[in-house]
Amino acid sequence: MSRMNAVENMLASTGAAVISGLGDFGRFWSFGSRSISFVPVELMSLRGWRRLLPQCFQIGTRSVPVIMLTGMFIGIILVVQGYEQFDNAGLRDMLGGIVNISVASELGPVLAGVMLAGRVGGALTAELGTMNVTEQLVALRSMGADPIRFLVAPRFLACLLLAPILTCYADLVGALGAWAVFVFYYGGESEPYWRMTKQMVEFWHLNTGLLKALFFGGTIGLVSCYKGFHCKPGAQGVGEACTQAFVISFILILMLDFFLNVFLNGLYNLWYGFRSLI
Amino acid sequence: MVGHDHPVIEFRGVTKRFGRQLVLDEIDLAVERGKSTVIIGRSGTGKSVLLKHIVGLLKPNRGEVWFEGQRIDTLSERALVPIRRQITFVFQLNALFDSMTVLENVAFPMMENSDVRLDREEIAGLARHCLELVGLAKFGSKRPAELSGGERKRVALARAIALEPPPKVILYDEPTAGLDPQRSDAITKLIRELQEKVHVTGVIVTHDMKLAAEAGDRVLMLYNGRFVADGSPEEVRQIKEPHVHRFVEGIAEPEDVVTYTT
Ligand SMILES: Nc1ncnc2c1ncn2[C@@H]1O[C@H](COP(=O)(O)OP(=O)(O)OP(=O)(O)O)[C@@H](O)[C@H]1O
Ligand SMILES: [Mg+2]
Numbered sequence: 116m117s118r119m120n121a122v123e124n125m126l127a128s129t130g131a132a133v134i135s136g137l138g139d140f141g142r143f144w145s146f147g148s149r150s151i152s153f154v155p156v157e158l159m160s161l162r163g164w165r166r167l168l169p170q171c172f173q174i175g176t177r178s179v180p181v182i183m184l185t186g187m188f189i190g191i192i193l194v195v196q197g198y199e200q201f202d203n204a205g206l207r208d209m210l211g212g213i214v215n216i217s218v219a220s221e222l223g224p225v226l227a228g229v230m231l232a233g234r235v236g237g238a239l240t241a242e243l244g245t246m247n248v249t250e251q252l253v254a255l256r257s258m259g260a261d262p263i264r265f266l267v268a269p270r271f272l273a274c275l276l277l278a279p280i281l282t283c284y285a286d287l288v289g290a291l292g293a294w295a296v297f298v299f300y301y302g303g304e305s306e307p308y309w310r311m312t313k314q315m316v317e318f319w320h321l322n323t324g325l326l327k328a329l330f331f332g333g334t335i336g337l338v339s340c341y342k343g344f345h346c347k348p349g350a351q352g353v354g355e356a357c358t359q360a361f362v363i364s365f366i367l368i369l370m371l372d373f374f375l376n377v378f379l380n381g382l383y384n385l386w387y388g389f390r391s392l393i
Numbered sequence: 394m395v396g397h398d399h400p401v402i403e404f405r406g407v408t409k410r411f412g413r414q415l416v417l418d419e420i421d422l423a424v425e426r427g428k429s430t431v432i433i434g435r436s437g438t439g440k441s442v443l444l445k446h447i448v449g450l451l452k453p454n455r456g457e458v459w460f461e462g463q464r465i466d467t468l469s470e471r472a473l474v475p476i477r478r479q480i481t482f483v484f485q486l487n488a489l490f491d492s493m494t495v496l497e498n499v500a501f502p503m504m505e506n507s508d509v510r511l512d513r514e515e516i517a518g519l520a521r522h523c524l525e526l527v528g529l530a531k532f533g534s535k536r537p538a539e540l541s542g543g544e545r546k547r548v549a550l551a552r553a554i555a556l557e558p559p560p561k562v563i564l565y566d567e568p569t570a571g572l573d574p575q576r577s578d579a580i581t582k583l584i585r586e587l588q589e590k591v592h593v594t595g596v597i598v599t600h601d602m603k604l605a606a607e608a609g610d611r612v613l614m615l616y617n618g619r620f621v622a623d624g625s626p627e628e629v630r631q632i633k634e635p636h637v638h639r640f641v642e643g644i645a646e647p648e649d650v651v652t653y654t655t
Contacts, residue, residue, distance in 0.1 A: 245491075246490075246491075249486055249488060249491075250484050250485075250486050250488040251488050251489075251490055251491075253445075253450055253484070253488065254482070254484055254488035254490075256450060256470070256477075257448050257450060257477055257480075257481075257482045257484075258477060258478075258481075258501070258502045258505060258506070259473070259474040259475075259477040259478050259505070259506065260505045261470070
């Protein structure tokens with residue numbers, strides 16, 4: 116009898132979790148599509164730009180230092196990690212190319228994305244969550260203003276547009292950091308470093324990296340705003356929402372990275388197969 | 394204009410629950426045009442919930458909400474916009490936008506309301522005037538976070554009255570909470586004036602019996618999800634029904650009186 120109950124309870128709670136999970140998923144998509152649907156109108160109106168630019172400053176300009184720091188350390192660490200092996204194999208001069216490929220196509224966008232999720236995502240969720248629990252979102256609605264248009268669209272757009280730009284910073288500083296360590300710490304030579312970099316890093320690597328960053332930025336913006344809009348009441352609710360926003364953004368970044376890699380590899384093979392025919 | 398005999402706002406059998414909690418239980422209410430209707434009731438009886446139904450911020454589980462002869466509880470957010478432009482709301486928690494200055498807060502509804510035919514200068518002028526009306530002329534450039542609780546309440550009031558043409562309905566959720574007696578008297582008079590001179594229909598939620606008596610034309614008391622008193626302020630004061638009487642006189646309910654024991 117009690118075992119039946121336990122089983123039933125377990126089934127019931129699993130079911131409830133699935134239902135609420137699916138409900139959340141559905142709500143997230145409708146939230147996301149509404150936010151995206153406002154992007155064109157916002158971009159075409161002066162007021163839209165007035166709302167967008169301060170967000171660009173908050174999200175973009177103020178993230179530059181931490182993003183550059185992130186990029187620099189990625190480059191440095193990769194050189195420190197790889198130098199011994201490459202040197203032993205006599206491939207020391209290749210190191211620049213290898214490091215810069217992985218910075219441009221993989222580590223730059225992913226780690227810049229994670230950094231952004233922490234710095235920007237947390238701030239967005241906290242801001243919108245506080246507005247939510249102090250009824251500012253309700254007040255906006257009561258004035259006939261759509262909070263998604265007013266608050267989410269500019270923030271989403273700023274994240275979307277600035278993530279690739281910030282990734283460029285990370286890539287650039289990463290390449291410079293790697294070069295500095297390679298030359299000044301290991302006594303390597305500049306000329307082969309840059310030559311190999313130029314030879315090995317293709318536009319393809321750079322572009323896939325930036326494309327990934329675009330997706331990561333959009334994801335961070337939407338997830339953070341969604342979590343802020345749907346947080347539970349009170350300071351604790353806002354705090355929880357911030358944590359969740361970061362964790363979910365992080366996981367989504369990794370998942371997206373996987374799928375984008377699979378997709379882009381397919382595309383790459385197609386492209387190169389095609390090219391070799393000509 | 395079309396016949397104005399129908400009430401501005403009407404509730405028909407409105408029931409609202411949150412989970413298992415029944416907050417409004419088949420409420421019927423007709424708010425008369427150009428009058429101030431006061432809703433009193435103990436904390437947590439659903440007064441704020443009732444106000445939010447009027448602008449469609451909450452939807453009833455059962456029953457209908459009507460505004461100007463139009464049923465609104467079934468409308469989408471977008472369809473509600475024209476209605477919301479005619480109604481302003483003083484929120485219990487003020488809900489000032491803390492990313493803006495006080496003046497921007499007061500001007501915001503006019504900037505976003507396409508019924509308002511004023512240019513930026515005129516909007517700023519009217520916003521300043523409304524701040525003056527609530528005694529905050531010098532605070533325009535401050536941020537809401539830098540104000541005291543009572544000052545914030547007054548900014549919220551200024552934001553609710555700053556509209557041109559004036560709002561048809563103003564919903565006040567505890568407009569004098571946290572104000573000193575003198576300021577509260579000034580606000581009471583302001584609410585009265587708006588009603589007398591501009592013919593704004595007011596729905597006032599309050600615990601302040603002085604405000605109810607001076608600014609209200611009609612007082613209703615909400616208790617356990619229903620109205621248990623309805624009449625002019627004087628009539629409600631005379632009601633002998635124990636819950637109403639004790640509320641009006643500010644006497645604790647017997648079951649709420651606890652004795653402190655160690
Ligand atoms: N969004 C909501 N979700 C769940 N319960 C709610 C929600 N809003 C209000 N309630 C519940 O409804 C009841 C009535 O709330 P309401 O805010 O209307 O009270 P009130 O009469 O305005 O009280 P006060 O005078 O303290 O402001 C409360 O018990 C509250 O817990
Ligand atoms: Mg209330």
